[in-house]
Amino acid sequence: MPQLLEYSTENLRHCLTICLVHLLLAPELVMRTHGSPIIHACDNLMADLKNEGIVMLMRLIETFIRSVPQLGTETVMPILPRVFQKIYIGEDYQLVMSMYLSILSRVLLSSHDIFTRVLNNLAQTHNEGDQQTLAKILDVWVNKMRNVSQLDQRKLLGLALTNLLTTQSGPVLERLGLIMLNILETLNDITKTEDNGLIIDSLVLTEGQSPSHFDEDGDGYYETDHDQRKKQLILSDPVHTIVLKDYLQSQLYELRSQIGLQRYQQLLQTIDADTISQLKEYIVF
Numbered sequence: 001m002p003q004l005l006e007y008s009t010e011n012l013r014h015c016l017t018i019c020l021v022h023l024l025l026a027p028e029l030v031m032r033t034h035g036s037p038i039i040h041a042c043d044n045l046m047a048d049l050k051n052e053g054i055v056m057l058m059r060l061i062e063t064f065i066r067s068v069p070q071l072g073t074e075t076v077m078p079i080l081p082r083v084f085q086k087i088y089i090g091e092d093y094q095l096v097m098s099m100y101l102s103i104l105s106r107v108l109l110s111s112h113d114i115f116t117r118v119l120n121n122l123a124q125t126h127n128e129g130d131q132q133t134l135a136k137i138l139d140v141w142v143n144k145m146r147n148v149s150q151l152d153q154r155k156l157l158g159l160a161l162t163n164l165l166t167t168q169s170g171p172v173l174e175r176l177g178l179i180m181l182n183i184l185e186t187l188n189d190i191t192k193t194e195d196n197g198l199i200i201d202s203l204v205l206t207e208g209q210s211p212s213h214f215d216e217d218g219d220g221y222y223e224t225d226h227d228q229r230k231k232q233l234i235l236s237d238p239v240h241t242i243v244l245k246d247y248l249q250s251q252l253y254e255l256r257s258q259i260g261l262q263r264y265q266q267l268l269q270t271i272d273a274d275t276i277s278q279l280k281e282y283i284v285f
Helices: 002-007 012-025 027-046 051-067 069-089 094-110 112-125 130-147 151-164 170-174 176-190 225-236 244-259 261-268 273-279
Strands: 191-193 199-201
Touching: 002 012, 002 027, 012 027, 012 051, 012 225, 027 051, 027 069, 051 069, 051 094, 051 225, 069 094, 069 112, 069 130, 094 112, 094 130, 094 151, 112 130, 130 151, 130 170, 130 176, 151 176, 151 244, 170 176, 176 191, 176 244, 176 273, 199 244, 244 261
Parallel strands: none
Antiparallel strands: 191 199
16 A cells, blocks of 8 residues: 555545555554555655645544544654644645644644654754744634634634643743634534523534534445444544533633733733633633
8 A cells, every 4th residue: 555655646545545444443553564654655645746635645644643642643743744834834725724734733632742843843944943833833723723614623723722721832822812712713613502501512422422423424324334433533532522611611720720810810811802701601711
């Protein structure tokens, strides 16, 4: 398969599908035995692919991380500098940018260490400091996020932004207003009010609910073993297991604990009053 990926793009869709099927069948085995050559081949391919091919490629990269988050992130690390670079320069095509931001978000949620190492690598490439590089990536992130149409991707990006709140990062705290606005817009999109008045995160699996509800490809009529394995991915995905408003609440409590009440209140003043007002429907400041 690495040789096929390396020398031919004619059957790219078939090749990536075969990789995906095997990855879901035995993720750790595939990563440890064939992960590096596959990722190397994918990295070489990226420069020559059109947008549709890049989206397919990024779905495979994302599945590496979703299958076994820590090992998957380590396995795909060689291709991450190219992904981060595309975000840094602000790739225009929205569907591709959505995939790049999804990869970045999953890396951040899976391993802060690898996220930081890739960021350091990018900063050295551009002869600038880590904070400056992060600032540029964040600017693209918060500006492009509202154009992400798929709710699961929006929530993933929102979870990663929420994760960043407690990293003691200057660029993050300087953009707190925009970050909180993006998280708020995500909350508005994914939150439902039940008949009993209970406010729920519509993307979180509730007791007795089937993962098929969130499987875009499945028609629910005929299930293969592969379909079952895709369901297992959904069952362990942060998008479908973490309630965003609860995570945001805990992160803000942690931030206040880290920096003290006075500094915390000063930071809240940098957030638009309307944003604060709407967020109070979900959390307590």
